[in-house]
Amino acid sequence: MNESHRMIEECEKYGAHNYHPLPVVLERGRGVWVWDAEGKKFMDMLSAYSALNQGHNHPAIIQAAKDQLDRITLTSRAFFHDRQGGFFKKLAVLAGKDKVLPMNSGAEAVETAVKAVRKWGTLKKGVPEGKAEIIVCDGNFHGRTVTIVGFSTEPQYKAGFGPFTPGFTIVPYGDIKALEKAVTPNTVAFMVEPIQGEAGVVVPPAGYLAEAFELCRRNKVLFVADEIQTGFGRTGRMFCCDHEEVKPDVYVMGKALGGGILPVSAIACDDAVMGVFTPGDHGSTFGGNPVACAVASAALDVIVNERLCEKSQEMGAYVMGKLRQMNSPHVDHVRGKGLLIGVVVKDASGPARPFCERLMEEGILAKETHHQVIRFAPPLVITREEADWALVRIAKVLGGKVA
Numbered sequence: 350m351n352e353s354h355r356m357i358e359e360c361e362k363y364g365a366h367n368y369h370p371l372p373v374v375l376e377r378g379r380g381v382w383v384w385d386a387e388g389k390k391f392m393d394m395l396s397a398y399s400a401l402n403q404g405h406n407h408p409a410i411i412q413a414a415k416d417q418l419d420r421i422t423l424t425s426r427a428f429f430h431d432r433q434g435g436f437f438k439k440l441a442v443l444a445g446k447d448k449v450l451p452m453n454s455g456a457e458a459v460e461t462a463v464k465a466v467r468k469w470g471t472l473k474k475g476v477p478e479g480k481a482e483i484i485v486c487d488g489n490f491h492g493r494t495v496t497i498v499g500f501s502t503e504p505q506y507k508a509g510f511g512p513f514t515p516g517f518t519i520v521p522y523g524d525i526k527a528l529e530k531a532v533t534p535n536t537v538a539f540m541v542e543p544i545q546g547e548a549g550v551v552v553p554p555a556g557y558l559a560e561a562f563e564l565c566r567r568n569k570v571l572f573v574a575d576e577i578q579t580g581f582g583r584t585g586r587m588f589c590c591d592h593e594e595v596k597p598d599v600y601v602m603g604k605a606l607g608g609g610i611l612p613v614s615a616i617a618c619d620d621a622v623m624g625v626f627t628p629g630d631h632g633s634t635f636g637g638n639p640v641a642c643a644v645a646s647a648a649l650d651v652i653v654n655e656r657l658c659e660k661s662q663e664m665g666a667y668v669m670g671k672l673r674q675m676n677s678p679h680v681d682h683v684r685g686k687g688l689l690i691g692v693v694v695k696d697a698s699g700p701a702r703p704f705c706e707r708l709m710e711e712g713i714l715a716k717e718t719h720h721q722v723i724r725f726a727p728p729l730v731i732t733r734e735e736a737d738w739a740l741v742r743i744a745k746v747l748g749g750k751v752a
């Protein structure tokens with residue numbers, strides 16, 4: 350039994366079994382590469398569900414963290430600290446919004462958005478207290494809190510965890526007519542993922558986001574974009590909504606905002622919405638702490654300075670093109686935008702999981718999403734050579750050829 354096996358056994362014995370990880374124990378990372386306890390090298394094509402857009406251990410982000418660790422790490426929001434203002438401004442300008450509110454996990458940012466739009470509806474739209482409705486989509490993934498899983502359509506995410514928070518209406522994803530029908534005078538917001546990552550990299554029909562945004566505008570409904578997974582260059586633009594020139598009323602951000610180091614999340618919106626929060630309404634002990642602000646600030650600099658949005662667009666088109674040309678007997682189709690790519694395995698070829706296990710043997714770490722889909726979402730710093738390295742191995746596992 351090697352070191353990795355021993356460590357996996359320890360995890361299984363003492364840790365809750367709330368995940369089903371591939372049997373690999375990682376101990377070092379750099380860029381798109383990671384190494385296991387036996388020194389074997391893998392390419393990380395999951396990127397911690399897009400939390401590693403800048404790559405593992407990006408030197409500039411690591412340096413920002415180290416510098417901050419030597420100064421001050423935590424103040425709580427009871428005091429100001431000298432890393433706050435600069436980061437808030439940088440993120441607000443990047444999102445094109447008046448203000449930001451920092452939290453830690455993505456789910457917390459979603460909860461923050463839910464609170465913001467509900468209070469906005471009550472104060473500004475005149476929705477009676479306790480009657481605010483939020484429309485969400487079939488197949489959504491917005492996190493794991495009780496409120497959030499309460500409006501999930503994935504039975505496993507909910508089973509046994511009720512009772513749930515009321516006030517959510519579910520409509521089919523990508524169906525503008527259904528959205529129109531679901532709007533009532535009490536609707537305060539429509540919350541949507543511009544591409545549904547966890548549902549299997551589901552891309553809505555072209556024009557859907559723009560039409561949904563217009564519909565919201567006409568009905569005085571806030572458009573909330575959950576860009577936690579799709580933001581910060583993942584789909585080839587800074588935000589996925591940029592593909593349709595949509596400027597959501599509320600951005601929900603997380604994952605890559607933490608530069609692969611810390612959980613950092615936030616919402617961004619204009620004063621008309623953010624203004625509903627007054628001192629004591631909402632908060633988080635660690636939200637916006639000095640290390641988080643220093644790291645997130647460096648993480649944003651890397652996205653911009655290294656032109657990761659453009660790289661994601663270019664490399665995404667390249668990799669997706671090659672995957673489509675592979676003519677694998679097991680692949681139904683390939684979908685996605687930028688470097689958020691889903692390879693849909695034919696039902697007849699069985700679930701995606703065994704393909705991910707074989708990819709691991711070939712040195713590629715990818716994870717199935719929604720049974721039938723292999724998600725390829727490498728760090729955006731991936732080079733052409735690195736992509737070619739991966740494509741040869743992917744072709745071997747999928748029984749296809751690299752064109």
Ligand SMILES: *Cc1c(COP(=O)(O)O)cnc(C)c1O
Pocket residue numbers: 398453454455456457459490491492493542546547575576577578579603604
């Ligand atoms: C990952 C994710 C979340 C939840 O983020 P956590 O940091 O895991 O709480 C919410 N929405 C989307 C779209 C995500 O991909």
